Amino acid sequence: MYVYITAYLFIISLSPLILLKNRNRTFSSSLDKSIFILGLLPAILVAVLRGDVGTDTVSYLEMSSKLLENSETGYQDINMEIGFYWILKSLVFLLNDARLPINLLSFIIAIYSYFLFFKEKQRILIYSFLIFPIFFFDMSMNGLRYGLAFLLAKHASDMYENNKNPMSLALMVLCVSIQMSGILVFLLLQLKRIKLSNFAFLVPIIFIFLYIFEDRLLEKYASYQEFSSPSLYSGIFPLFIFSSCYGVLVFSKVRKIATINILFFAEVSSFLLAKFSYAGLRFQFLILFVLFCLIADIKLREYRNKSVVIALFIVIGLCGFLGKLGNFTDNYANSPSPFLPYQLFWNAE
DSSP states (O other), rough: OOHHHHHHHHHHHGGGGGOOOOOOOOOHHHHHHHHHHHHHHHHHHHHHHOOOOOHHHHHHHHHHHHHHHHHOOOOOTTOOOOHHHHHHHHHHHHHHHTSHHHHHHHHHHHHHHHHHHHHHHHHHHHHHIIIIIIIHHHHIIIHHHHHHHHHHHHHHHHHHHHHHHHHHHHHHHHHHHHHHHHHHHHHTTTGOOOGGHHHHHHHHHHHHHHHHTTTHHHHHHHHHHOOOOTTTTTTTHHHHHHHHHHHHHHHHHHHHHHHHHHHHHHHHHHHTTTTTTTHHHHHHHHHHHHHHHHHHTSSSSGGGTTHHHHHHHHHHHHHHHHHHHGGGGEEETTEESOOOOBBGGGGGG
């Protein structure tokens, strides 16, 4: 697990340098971005250079191997959304290899996350302190589909904020075609802009979405039934992280607290759902990702006690990383670890 710990310590040790002020704003901005990519580099190498690491990587390799062996294999044959199917099929065709497309997708996710958060100082810090320790390795090595879909939803939300509606719509179509839950990320990010008058437009869109993806939704529901029954403690970790961030935001009296109040209710509701269904736990992490994205858009000057808030976010991120360390053991939840044993791709069989 030390390779993951080292990557985390590297980015967390370099990120505070971004807080140093520089009189030349242009130079300061460029320096921030340089420090950010330098801090992220070890983690990118860990994700991109991996071999047969974890059960999900092996599953993706099996998918790409089937496509390489038989170009007629359909997306239903390998149980994936049609958008991800065509992305993977195209990469397999272009690279004529089963492994390289998977590692390339990890690289795309890592660079895409940098692209979405590198433009402003507060985004860089929140990504480094909160998003990275909880989501980076899972998104870039384990859940490639949800990782790519969530980033596309975040990008679509940013485009919508900038009134680039055609681009936003295109990104959302791609997002949903890769993983359907991405639409929830977009809607939750846009909570502040959704008015009652919008529901007349949203309801038919939702029904069309349900009709088009009915079969896939039923498959998802059936797959959740196969997971072991949730325990009494399911969902405590994401609820703790969310509640801690919520407490910091209330303490700092930020303006977006009304939207975050709704998210807090949704997080608690998902926690209760996690007592009965594994889907509740998935929703909790989805809502947590949305919260982090919203925090990343809060300017540092909006916090009442900026230094204290930043320190608390660092501590919360550290708690989040320590909470995820269970994933980096040889056995996790009575199944093979998603991240061990780690090996470089040229050492894989």
